Amino acid sequence: MPAVSYPHRDPIFGLDLFFEGIKLLKVGKFLSRAQQRYELVNNGVNTYTQLVLGDRVIVTREPENIKTVLAAKFRDFEFSHRRKDSCAPILGRGIFTTDGKEWEASRALLRPSFARSLVGDLEVFETHASKMIARIPRDGSTVDLQELFFMLTLDSATDFLFGQSTNVLGTGEARHRGKRFAEHLSYTTSVMSIRGRVGKLAAILPDQEYEDGIKFIHEYIQYYVRRTLEQKAKRGKSVQASSKYVFLEHLAMSESSEKKIQDELLSILLAGRDTTASLLAHLWYTLARRPDVLQKLRSEVLHLGDRAPSFEQIKEMRYLQYCLNEALRLYPVVPMNSRTAVTDTVLPVGGGPVGKSPIFIKSGTQIIYQVWAMHRRKDFYGEDAEVFRPERWETLRPGWQYLPFNGGPRICIGQKFALTEAGYTTIRLLQAFKAIESRDPEEYKESLSLTLSVGNGVKVGLTPA
Numbered sequence: 001m002p003a004v005s006y007p008h009r010d011p012i013f014g015l016d017l018f019f020e021g022i023k024l025l026k027v028g029k030f031l032s033r034a035q036q037r038y039e040l041v042n043n044g045v046n047t048y049t050q051l052v053l054g055d056r057v058i059v060t061r062e063p064e065n066i067k068t069v070l071a072a073k074f075r076d077f078e079f080s081h082r083r084k085d086s087c088a089p090i091l092g093r094g095i096f097t098t099d100g101k102e103w104e105a106s107r108a109l110l111r112p113s114f115a116r117s118l119v120g121d122l123e124v125f126e127t128h129a130s131k132m133i134a135r136i137p138r139d140g141s142t143v144d145l146q147e148l149f150f151m152l153t154l155d156s157a158t159d160f161l162f163g164q165s166t167n168v169l170g171t172g173e174a175r176h177r178g179k180r181f182a183e184h185l186s187y188t189t190s191v192m193s194i195r196g197r198v199g200k201l202a203a204i205l206p207d208q209e210y211e212d213g214i215k216f217i218h219e220y221i222q223y224y225v226r227r228t229l230e231q232k233a234k235r236g237k238s239v240q241a242s243s244k245y246v247f248l249e250h251l252a253m254s255e256s257s258e259k260k261i262q263d264e265l266l267s268i269l270l271a272g273r274d275t276t277a278s279l280l281a282h283l284w285y286t287l288a289r290r291p292d293v294l295q296k297l298r299s300e301v302l303h304l305g306d307r308a309p310s311f312e313q314i315k316e317m318r319y320l321q322y323c324l325n326e327a328l329r330l331y332p333v334v335p336m337n338s339r340t341a342v343t344d345t346v347l348p349v350g351g352g353p354v355g356k357s358p359i360f361i362k363s364g365t366q367i368i369y370q371v372w373a374m375h376r377r378k379d380f381y382g383e384d385a386e387v388f389r390p391e392r393w394e395t396l397r398p399g400w401q402y403l404p405f406n407g408g409p410r411i412c413i414g415q416k417f418a419l420t421e422a423g424y425t426t427i428r429l430l431q432a433f434k435a436i437e438s439r440d441p442e443e444y445k446e447s448l449s450l451t452l453s454v455g456n457g458v459k460v461g462l463t464p465a
């Protein structure tokens with residue numbers, strides 16, 4: 001049975017939704033509107049079809065369907081060509097841009113290094129969190145924490161991946177090159193996200209800043225990859241020059257080519273940087289508006305005194321974990337995503353007038369799954385689904401209705417890294433400051449690129465402890 005259709009004003013190309021989408025992106029209301037659309041389409045179905053520039057796509061916030069796409073019928077679906085085409089100029093052929101056997105090889109190459117990387121080694125987080133905290137004004141004047149979080153996650157991710165940090169939070173010469181790298185990365189990924197949405201239409205206009213950015217980013221990474229491979233050639237098989245864990249040194253021990261290592265490193269950097277910064281930004285955006293949550297969280301952290309937390313201590317702080325879960329529920333960093341069917345197949349629910357029958361999916365159909373809208377469903381999270389209430393996690397054990405890190409074989413490989421960095425940074429901030437005040441009276445606005453961030457930033461004043 002087909003799913004119900006969105007009642008377009010333009011039933012051929014769906015340009016009504018296309019232009020509405022552009023306006024909504026500008027005012028930061030794209031996701032909240034996408035959530036309301038489920039109510040508009042036939043009174044609350046959770047799967048419907050709509051037109052995207054003339055192509056009929058399936059839109060869903062139904063866990064059973066998402067589970068089918070990402071896990072049960074994993075092989076029936078791949079990334080959309082739009083995504084691959086838009087990412088390829090920057091990311092080449094790494095874990096983020098490949099499917100099938102090639103992706104399997106990437107995953108097998110990267111996973112063991114991730115599994116080994118973090119055990120007990122939190123030094124990289126300490127180094128960069130302390131630099132970030134030193135930059136926060138102690139006289140209560142306004143600071144944008146989101147900007148600092150983006151600097152922090154770039155510095156720590158590059159340190160962990162290349163063995164050398166961009167050091168944008170630091171001082172000295174290297175900082176300027178790091179800053180340029182950061183600027184190029186932000187610009188090229190924003191272009192990548194636009195191209196992913198509108199396809200080849202965006203590529204019609206030449207964009208020198210984009211081309212220059214890609215060149216700079218590739219040269220920047222190439223330098224570290226070549227240096228490590230040269231060390232390997234000199235020392236034989238082992239390249240572990242550093243006492244700390246360096247991801248690149250582990251990759252270099254495989255027989256992968258220079259280009260392959262570069263593509264994988266850049267993919268991980270992109271996957272890991274904005275995402276963790278966005279989680280921290282949304283959590284602290286909320287803490288600035290919820291003194292009750294802030295105080296409860298501080299009281300959990302304070303028994304550490306000034307001491308840095310260990311990996312186990314972070315994991316044991318239950319209220320902290322609930323707050324991270326809740327921030328990812330209300331503000332999932334990847335709020336919508338998609339896959340394309342590569343064969344004729346079936347989704348289990350969403351067809352027919354009340355959305356309960358299976359839906360036939362023709363090969364080539366795109367499935368857009370909306371995690372933001374799913375995470376705010378009242379039938380899963382109750383009448384207060386829109387409220388930040390960490391205590392709900394005392395009893396909540398969601399399955400596929402909670403999906404901040406994706407699920408199935410392509411589940412996020414950096415989940416542990418991200419939650420540890422976000423937890424660590426939050427603890428260090430709570431030890432250093434006892435109160436926080438929002439300096440932004442406006443209501444929440446989304447900023448949607450490849451990932452979600454806070455549209456107005458996180459402008460706050462902090463009181464030292």
Ligand code: HEM
Binds near residue numbers: 404410419
């Ligand atoms: C709060 C932080 C993070 C969130 C919410 C998050 C979320 C996600 C999501 C939703 C995906 C699936 C994307 C897709 O298949 O379309 C993903 C994949 C991935 N993530 Fe994360 N991520 C986070 C942090 C990180 C970090 C810190 C790293 C690495 C240091 C990382 C590395 C990756 C990689 C390599 C993939 C691709 C996995 C594959 O395709 O097999 N992520 N992440």
